[in-house]
Amino acid sequence: MSSPAIVTEHLTKTYGANRGIRDINLTINQGEIFGFLGPNGAGKSTTMRTLLGFMRPTSGSARIFGHDIVTESVAIRHHVGNLPGEFALEDRMTGRQMLKLHADLRGVTDLSYAEELAERLQADLDRPTRRLSRGNKQKIGIIIALFHRPRLVMLDEPTSGLDPLMQETCLDLLLEARQRGQTVFISSHILPEIERVADRIGIIREGELIAVEHTHELTSRTFRHVRIGFADPITSDIITRFHTLDGVDRFDTIEERSLAFQAHGDINEVVRLAARYDLTMLDIERPSLEEMFMRYYNSDSPREATA
Amino acid sequence: MTDSTIAHPGFAAARGISAIDMLATYVRHLLWRHSRGVIFWTIGVTVYSALMILSFPAFEESGSLDVSQYPEAVREAFNLESLSTIEPFLSSQLFNFLPLVLMFIPITAFAGAIVGAEERGALDVLFGTPLPRPVYVIAYWVAVATLMLLMLLTLGIGSWIAAVAIDVDLGLGESLLASLNVFPITMAAGSIGLALSAAVRVRGVAIGVPVALMFLMYLLDILGKLVDELEPFRNLSFFKAYGDALQDGMPWGGAAVLLVIAVALGALAIPLFQRRDIYA
Numbered sequence A: 001m002s003s004p005a006i007v008t009e010h011l012t013k014t015y016g017a018n019r020g021i022r023d024i025n026l027t028i029n030q031g032e033i034f035g036f037l038g039p040n041g042a043g044k045s046t047t048m049r050t051l052l053g054f055m056r057p058t059s060g061s062a063r064i065f066g067h068d069i070v071t072e073s074v075a076i077r078h079h080v081g082n083l084p085g086e087f088a089l090e091d092r093m094t095g096r097q098m099l100k101l102h103a104d105l106r107g108v109t110d111l112s113y114a115e116e117l118a119e120r121l122q123a124d125l126d127r128p129t130r131r132l133s134r135g136n137k138q139k140i141g142i143i144i145a146l147f148h149r150p151r152l153v154m155l156d157e158p159t160s161g162l163d164p165l166m167q168e169t170c171l172d173l174l175l176e177a178r179q180r181g182q183t184v185f186i187s188s189h190i191l192p193e194i195e196r197v198a199d200r201i202g203i204i205r206e207g208e209l210i211a212v213e214h215t216h217e218l219t220s221r222t223f224r225h226v227r228i229g230f231a232d233p234i235t236s237d238i239i240t241r242f243h244t245l246d247g248v249d250r251f252d253t254i255e256e257r258s259l260a261f262q263a264h265g266d267i268n269e270v271v272r273l274a275a276r277y278d279l280t281m282l283d284i285e286r287p288s289l290e291e292m293f294m295r296y297y298n299s300d301s302p303r304e305a306t307a
Numbered sequence B: 001m002t003d004s005t006i007a008h009p010g011f012a013a014a015r016g017i018s019a020i021d022m023l024a025t026y027v028r029h030l031l032w033r034h035s036r037g038v039i040f041w042t043i044g045v046t047v048y049s050a051l052m053i054l055s056f057p058a059f060e061e062s063g064s065l066d067v068s069q070y071p072e073a074v075r076e077a078f079n080l081e082s083l084s085t086i087e088p089f090l091s092s093q094l095f096n097f098l099p100l101v102l103m104f105i106p107i108t109a110f111a112g113a114i115v116g117a118e119e120r121g122a123l124d125v126l127f128g129t130p131l132p133r134p135v136y137v138i139a140y141w142v143a144v145a146t147l148m149l150l151m152l153l154t155l156g157i158g159s160w161i162a163a164v165a166i167d168v169d170l171g172l173g174e175s176l177l178a179s180l181n182v183f184p185i186t187m188a189a190g191s192i193g194l195a196l197s198a199a200v201r202v203r204g205v206a207i208g209v210p211v212a213l214m215f216l217m218y219l220l221d222i223l224g225k226l227v228d229e230l231e232p233f234r235n236l237s238f239f240k241a242y243g244d245a246l247q248d249g250m251p252w253g254g255a256a257v258l259l260v261i262a263v264a265l266g267a268l269a270i271p272l273f274q275r276r277d278i279y280a
Helices: A044-051 A073-078 A095-106 A112-121 A134-146 A164-179 A191-197 A215-221 A236-243 A268-274 A289-298 B019-062 B072-077 B086-095 B098-102 B104-120 B133-165 B172-180 B182-199 B203-226 B228-236 B238-242 B252-275
Strands: A006-015 A019-028 A033-037 A059-064 A080-083 A152-156 A183-188 A200-205 A208-214 A223-230 A248-254 A258-264 A279-285
Touching (some): A006 A044, A019 A200, A019 A208, A033 A191, A044 A059, A044 A183, A073 A080, A080 A134, A095 A134, A112 A134, A112 A164, A152 A164, A164 A183, A164 A191, A183 A191, A191 A215, A223 A248, A236 A248, A236 A258, A236 A268, B019 B098, B019 B133, B086 B172, B098 B104, B098 B182, B098 B238, B104 B133, B104 B182, B104 B203, B133 B172, B133 B252, B172 B182, B182 B238, B182 B252, B203 B228, B203 B238
Parallel strands (some): A033 A183, A033 A200, A080 A152, A152 A183
Antiparallel strands (some): A006 A019, A006 A059, A223 A258, A223 A279, A248 A258
């Protein structure tokens, strides 16, 4: 088995008031997509920026492909493509000029993959970046991170500012990168997009890595908000039937013609039961990240963060 | 397949790139990026100098260049013993204060290099590449120095052409030396800004401090000439080292001292930037 792409040991970075990361122990394997999930301000960007050498750790250590992040940052950056969460491009340069500069700084001579990426993301490479919208700048940033096919791709909120179609394209590109053997470290506060691509998910909250799970394990633990509207008044028998289904709890609303509750695990049983009635509405929603944290961690102690 | 890339059909893999190659690449980029502003400065200052030279005969004929009525202290302070020849005239009208004008080019460029770029969020994308921080600092210094030299060479040649055009006795050598003498002092001022750019979190500080210091040093130099008790303090001023190349000859010693200061402050920026956390 190949050595890990990223290993952190008690990685800590503190700055400002209550900001930073504490005691992060994490191993990311080569060839996997690792999703880093957490609300805004949880420490996702700080972790990535510390790994890339933008900030020096307060304590602890980390290695990327065996290179120390403090003393061998330049060697690491040869292997990494990076999309920062917040960034500015050179105003007067076009996307193509930016790409050429980055290619020259990396010694890359063939920009054919960059052209392919630009076509798939529908990025305008010929307009000065100051005239580009937020989403179009984001596309240039994604291309800069991917065009040289680095061993490790680190993307901080990559779909931010993209329209839904381009979000899908972006996630497809990451799946293709994994197929080629590249490692992808992606941060987001949006659970569904991480679920879609990540092999494993790390959850960070208030600077602490509180869990690392395989994606399917985390998904199975999540719940859905279910709201059902009935054409006819609800009887106590109907309530009892839903109440006794496995994984159904927390009846938030019981009204004359509607029910709202939370369903854990397999949602099919709920749908099958609901299908027996004449419905005016069936609404199934994912929980917000914060809700998921609350439910998930109120019942569980923090898990071992390393795989 | 190289160490840093994943094999892919049709993909010409990355080759290794040395720090020297990266330095050359980034210097070229900076020359392009800052060239437009420097071209405007070059045109402005060269045209101003040419106009001053072209107007010299008119001033000479009108008799308004007679400074004998000026107080001696003033003449001494501004090196105005006589304006009857082009050298003192051009010194008084341009070169005596030119560093206070042109210093803004390196100071603003260097302030923008680190703290300014950090404020804009431009460092995060750039330092995703393998560009080492010391190479970045050196590239900035080299690029700005190159642009300053090109501008000052143009000024020197442009001034000489203007002098030749109206048959004023100004040699190419003295015109070039007078112009190039502005280089060490402006780069020293700029390098204060570069060191501060690496050390502070507010761009305005990296601009304001060197600008204020330069005006204070100019004042100190003038006062040192006027007040005997203050004369020793002129040694603290860059302007004593700058001297007056047109009237007194090229101050090689002073220029060398200022260059050493400029290089030392530029070098100081490297460890300061190396230790700096780059914030988003």
